[in-house]
Amino acid sequence: MSNDERADLLDRFRRGDPTALAELYDRFAGRLYRVAFRMLGDHGLAEDAVQEVFLGVLKVRYRLGTLEDLSAYLFCCLRRAVGRLQVIRQRNKNLAHGSFQDAETGAPETQGGExxxxxxxxxxxxxxxxxxxxxxxxxxxxxxxxxxxxxxxxxxxxxxxxxxxxxxxxxxxxxxxxxx
CATH class of the missing domain: 1.10.10.10 (Winged helix-like DNA-binding domain superfamily/Winged helix DNA-binding domain)
Incomplete structure (x- = not known):
């Protein structure tokens, strides 16, 4: 995607063009999901992280005019979303086990040749x-x-x-x- 195409997409998105959000999602959701899954090791949580990124972007769409790099911005948002989900998951694990210590985290599972x-x-x-x-x-x-x-x-x-x-x-x- 060229810089002009990115600028046009962001401009349409800021103005509320519903196809622009769909286009953003189509261009980035797959890559965001793969990174989130590797970081979280859970399909559902990875989907939640990607959804959180796009909901957040939708909330701040009017402030995206000064954005230098859309990809970097989205992955930065993903990093924060994954961090929040990891904290919540750890808190839930600790509550379920009656413990407030950090538990060991295992490697992400591979399922069904995905x-x-x-x-x-x-x-x-x-x-x-x-x-x-x-x-x-x-x-x-x-x-x-x-x-x-x-x-x-x-x-x-x-x-x-x-x-x-x-x-x-x-x-x-x-x-x-x-x-x-």
């Missing part, structure tokens, strides 16, 4: 530090550039690229150890 990621790759991904894991998910599942990742996370593009490079090194090491 994903091409193998169990080993998912396990390896879970071994990464959260900031590297986030960059990998935004790059691969979100299909963002390093510049867009930088804007979404509030870091420099060089930091995003180095986190990605270090994550890939760690993933290679972990996977080669599993292979042996």
């Amino acid at each position: 994903t091409i990621w193998s169990k080993w790759v998912l396990q390896a991904l879970q071994q990464l530090p959260p900031e590297q894991q986030e960059v990998v998910l935004l790059k691969i599942e979100g299909e963002l550039t390093f510049a867009e990742i930088a804007m979404a996370l509030g870091i420099s593009p060089n930091t995003a690229a180095s986190r990605y490079r270090y994550a890939l090194q760690k993933l290679r090491h972990y996977l080669s150890a599993q292979k042996e």
